[in-house]
Amino acid sequence: MHSEKQKHDFEPKIIAFVCTWCTYAGADLAGTSRMQYPANVRVLKFPCTGRIDPVFILKAFQQGADGVLVSGCHPGDCHYIAGNFHARRRFAAFRKLLEFIGVDLNRLQFSWVSAAEGGKWVEVVTDLTERVRAMGEMVEFKDLALEEQWSGSLNTPELQEAYDAI
């Protein structure tokens, strides 16, 4: 298990997008079981991996994440019947796009972690943190972040005007 006492030169920032039913609960289980893992990960909870827009992954990289984790229920166990299948299909295509724009795919991890797999959550987070630590800082997107700020809102007056004109 990773020792928290050990200090490194570079602490990667890891953002995890997880579904609330399986992986979030799995991470909770890791907590109640007092399993230890690196403190680099920040968890964002979604109802389902099907809700995770690939744009969020870009946004995370743009915002300074060095690694991104997407995790949900195992295939066939989706609380919403097939949301994780849609997510899997979407990300399979999205990986090619990321590769095309020059993001090292080793910075992006997809995994299935069930609510019973606290240990697997620790393993996945630890592995990704160590891998990204070895890769170093992700710089490519940080410059982009300075150029453009997307508010995430589509309700701008300009757009509304454009819509009304249609």
Next chain:
Amino acid sequence: MSRIGVFVCHCGENISRTVDVEQVAAQAAKMPGVAFATDYKYMCSDPGQGLLKKAINEHRLTHVVVAACSPRMHERTFRKAVEQAGLNPFLCEMANIREHCSWVHEDRDEATRKATEIVGMLVERVKKNRVLPTITVPVTKRALVIGGGIAGIQAALDIADAGHQVVLVEREPSIGGHMAQLSETFPTLDCSQCIMTPKMVDVANHPNITMHTFSEIEQVDGYIGNFQVTIRKKARSVDEQKCTGCGVCMTKCPQKKIPNSFDRNLGMRTAIYVPFPQAVPNVPVIDRDNCSMFKSGKCGVCQKVCGPGAVDFEQEDRLVVEPVGAIVVATGFELYTIDKKPDDSAIVGYGEFGYGTIPDVIDGLTFERLASASGPTGGKILRPSDGKEPKQVVFIQCVGSRAREKGISYCSKICCMYTAKHTMLYHHKVHDGQAYVFFMDARVPGKNYDEFWRRAIEEEEAVYIRGMVSRLYQKGDKIVVMGSDIAVGVQVEVEADLVVLATAVMPRKGADTLAQKLGISYDKYHFYSEAHAKLKPVECATAGIYLSGACQGPKDIPDTVSQASAAAAKVMTLFAKDKLEREPIVAWVRESGCVGCFACKKVCAYGAVEEKEIRDRQGNLIKTVAYVNPGVCAGCGTCQATCPSKSVELDGYTDEQIVAMIEAL
């Protein structure tokens, strides 16, 4: 301008041991938009919640972030407290600094920094939270039951006895289903008709039950609490109101040689007929394919002899619309037709055992009719080819089932028991006869089932041979069955007079079409899928629709009846309230941006996305957009991530909220 309150919990020492909670609160107080931040030993306790409510009022807080345990633990608690303080519960968020922080990290500095960041993330998120109203949906307290077998009958009776109106739809001319065809039932050997027909009569006489026999579901619209079901009442050619059930028409009908499908084609019936003598309703139906009047226009005998004038050759199909609040699906099963390839599935036919070519090779349900006192032979076991009593009968199990290469890998569950029962019934009726059973495994795990199976072997002298049959062929008036006994390791050959195949149990033909009408899911065999295999075995993923019986998978009578009552209980739970309250975490469409591509509709597993026309004042169509029905939406958000024009939003998880969180990091 938002005035956010941040409440950091010590959780005794669970959080404060690793995280410097005072510092987290101090840092939070500096975050933009935060008007008040404090820490407390037990936030979830009564005094802790009191502190939260007091702070909301004193500091005129507009949003709340509670930094404590997992939202899975106490989100409800704090949202309730916030609601009591006069704020909308969805303006409260929880930062998980226990399960995701203090418990999994040892370094105090790192854990404190992480906790502060998590709080910062939630502070940014909560600013974008909207007031969400609780969604209430009215409930129509009438239930629809599809299928009039034992599953549908039990569910209908339970719901009706609870005082609710029930509409029962059966596609055959009579209710009863497969159970009415059985002779005796395992493991008690009581007569199926004796326990079934009184229930059928109860259904017919129940003041709360409306029965539509010889009817099918045409269309299903609406959602939980508010379904509109269109039922096609097929033309019976007999007026149900006028008919007295005297049966004169049937005795006079000149067409007497039509194979009776209720008797598995062993017996004959007339063109105007009731499927079996105890049919409910006891109203005949004209088989238009075989009736001379419909084929050549010559006959009309039944009409002439009918005293009340009930026969009506002009009758047409009728559509009836019934409003209901819940639906119980109980469409049951049918047996694998091994003689030919079923046209509506990918399953390959199973012709090896001569079914359909050798007349004395029959399936289990046909044997039930032979053994039934009300069957074509009056309960005598006589073989179909020459009506002789068979002295050696071979039963073959797992025909078609548990055979991956044949397309069905599942176990049909009931065959081990009904074959054991068949050997007993045979032995009781043909004392000098011998039953042989070829089996792979014996699966008899129900209450008193193993005892029953052992009784077949030990007391009723059935010879069980462990091994599969490789081949069988006709030799004179005998059928030679060749197989192996793997227990002894020898080849076995039995000269049988009759062979009974325990064929695979399959869903009803057309199960997939009905599922599409209902918007429920089914597996690759077309059995309907439950919402959760363990914890929601009766519910469908589509709210308001419940499953009962063998339409979900092979089931015996006790299991079917239990599940039917469970489905009825679920319906009654739904009907216990006048209005249905739902969490407002649902998707909605920004119509200005929607281009009507309906990618969202394609990915929605719940059928919650509808098409909506937008017209101008003159009534000209401007465009068709998507509309999410909040009563149906489950809140997964797959539609939102799929929408190419970003016109769908999931309340509680909007793009703004997510992006705010990412930007806070």
